[in-house]
Amino acid sequence: MCRIGAIKSKVAFHPSQALYLMLPQQEGHDNSGFAMVMQDLYGVFAGYKDKPLMSLACTQKGAKLVEDYMESHNFVPVNEWNPKVNRSPGLDIKAMPHYIFRNYDYPRSYKDATQEEKEALLLDTRLAIRAMLEKDELGYIFSFWPDVLTLKEIGDPRDIATYFGLWDDKGDMMAKNVIVQCRQNTNYDIVRYAAHPFFIQGYTLCANGENTFYTKNKEYQKSLNKGYIGFESDSQNFIYTLHYVLHELKWPIQYYKHVITPLPFEEIEKRPDKAELMAIRQSLGHLEINGPNTIIAMLPDNNIMTCCDSKKLRPVIVGRDENTVAIASEVCALNTVLPNRDQEKDLYPNEREVVVITEDLEVQRWKQ
């Protein structure tokens, strides 16, 4: 079973914190992988916040293909960070030959482009590179977005961290937000794309659980947006719905929960906003999820959100101290990264609740 976690802090921190959050929960996962998305970056990326950052794992040939593609599409590389890897024998990691984290400047023709046009360009570019690399298994592109870095690898999280030097707090790779998960997807094939967190156009999400409406969701999502592809995991449905509701339909965030776990008809009937809720439930019936799950999502404005399935079949806990809020599947994770917090203030969101941590660490909490 997956274990998931997130840390949001007023002070930029090192990804080792994410590992400390996840390792105590290792009984609940199988050490088959490690994946994290960092957002609001500092360290070597601090000066490039508005420059799209590509997170790529690939072969030599793949790297060359990507370079050529980006050049021919007039992207200009402005910054690159290559992790110094530790190739000691005995590490449990199925490493790719190259890991590239590179900031690009937009093509000159996008100088006066709107935000929407830029977002479309970044998505198109990521999809094109993914398709290009997929052919001969030349590599994986996880995200291409300003101020967002993704790392995914197959193996033991501890060894992966050793391999990438994540234990050493050198100050080069820092962020104020991280979402993390330590397990490859065992429901389907072990592929890097199946490891959450998933990312699309500024939205990041990981999930602990199952989605028994996977087929229903997938069949509907496929026609909604060209970026809704892959479906290597039933948890991808959650992010595509999040993206669709917030980014495409531009509905306020509270309606996400109404889409994935709509209120029972009887309860909707009693609500003052029943006309709206019924319209949502009937128009988006195919995006309802079923089954046990908890999700943690990060939004383009750096807010972090968590909520559960409608029967509360999966755990989640939110805890905080003055400068940091952490979310995890299990309390032992919080005890490790926030040992001095006031445990009485821990939140255990229920099946109808949504918790959002805002940029200034305000914890918003409401019932759907």
Next chain:
Amino acid sequence: METVRTQDVSVNDLPWKIEYLPERCTMCGSCVATCTFNAIEAGMERRSITVSTAEGPEPTQRHLATPVIKQKNSVANHCVGCGMCEKICPNKAIKPVRNPDGRENLLARSTGKPIKRGGRNNLQQERTFDKIVIGRISQMTDPSLDSERHTFDILAPFGRVLPPNELPFSTQNGELHLNGQIPPVRWIYPIIFSDMSIGALSTRAWEAIAMATAYLNEKHHLPVRMCSGEGGMPVKLMESEYLQYMIIQIASGHFGWNRIIKAMPKMKVDPAGILIKIGQGAKPGDGGLLPAAKVAEHVQAIRGVPKADLLSPPNHQGLYSIEESVQKMHMSLNAAFKFRVPVAIKCAASATSVSVYNNLLRDPYRICGGFFLDGIQGGTGAANEISLDHTGHPVVSKVRECYQAAVKQGRQGQIPLWAGGGIGLTGDAAADAMKMICLGANGVFIGKILIQLCGCIGNEHGRCNSCSTGLCPTGICTQDPRLVKRLDIDKAAQNIVSYILALDSEMRKMMAPIGNSSLPVGRSDALVTTDRAIADKLAIQYTC
């Protein structure tokens, strides 16, 4: 001695033979009186018996004439196997037995006309449903639900559902507000009591189903809806609040609509919906048929017709295209109720169903509120046997194809799919319904099983199937007041209510193992089949 005439009809030529035990018979006459088909009669037989009445054996032979019950050697009065004689006989002296050597099919066209009967297709016995099981059982990390303890949302839409980006929403203070009207959508129980008209059914049988509908709604809060069938409705019902549970049907004969339109100003509530019948799954393309024998006075009144064979044409005269159908019928019926009542259409499953559904999905007016697909295994009140047995289309793959066509366009759920025609044929309507739902239907409609619950003894093995004759032995499909009296309508309604309550529990019993608390519409991954061809056709998992 006469020479045998080989063309003479004998009892052995008929589909059912009477098994009669004269030694048990007291000649009470009940069986003869109860047989609506006039298939048996009292008669005399000459017998030769040997008796001995003395103290020692002194056998003597006697000849005597003895009264007996005899089956008639008549095709017109052949026994249909209804078994009413057996039911009424106090001594178990008589019962019908199926005759495998019958030559009915060769004899019954002697009038120069096609054979007419009611019931179902009697040849298509194979059922796809029986080769499919719900096989994706939730275990371990994805637990099954508890069918008794968890809550389940078992409702289905009836009405046109807009795509989310067309909802007239505005955002104010971080909240969505619906501005303006969207097409009406009713969330109802995923089982609709299908369209059997007053006329096809006796008024009392129709009333029993209407009573069951009202009881399920009022007492058990199950929003089951009943479709009137083409033939009008009692004015009292139309002017009562129970109208909200009724879907009013309009078909090509427009029977009953005069009274419906006249009642509209007096309606206290809106009906649940309107169903335009383009065609039906049983004997498709043959139109509706109500033989004159069933057009009793009250049926003449309710339909506004004289006593005559009532034929609904196989097509709607004056409609020749889907666009026209949408504009004329949908528009006018939507407008009639000021766009407050959803309007759906019912078509026979056909090789062309997907094209029709696609056209409706793309209709720019967004006013078709449901696509009812009716398959070859549906039942009917009266039809030509040739049409019943040899025309039509299985519904299962057709519903699946329609759903897949909608998926391809991202329009699934926008025009709810309702499937019928053989749902509950083996008695397990819940299982059939759930499988259909997993394949993409939003709900199902049932008809034949309802009258079977009322007491109809007809089946798809040629038993009874006499709905066309006006002689229904159970008082269900007849307008003869003496026969209608046989039906205890309270008991009939109670049987339907009990069955639906059981079905509701059974629906949960199938949703719980796959971990779903709301209907798994289109969850084809929940189904598996042991038949490779079915797996390929329906795109579900093959298993063995």
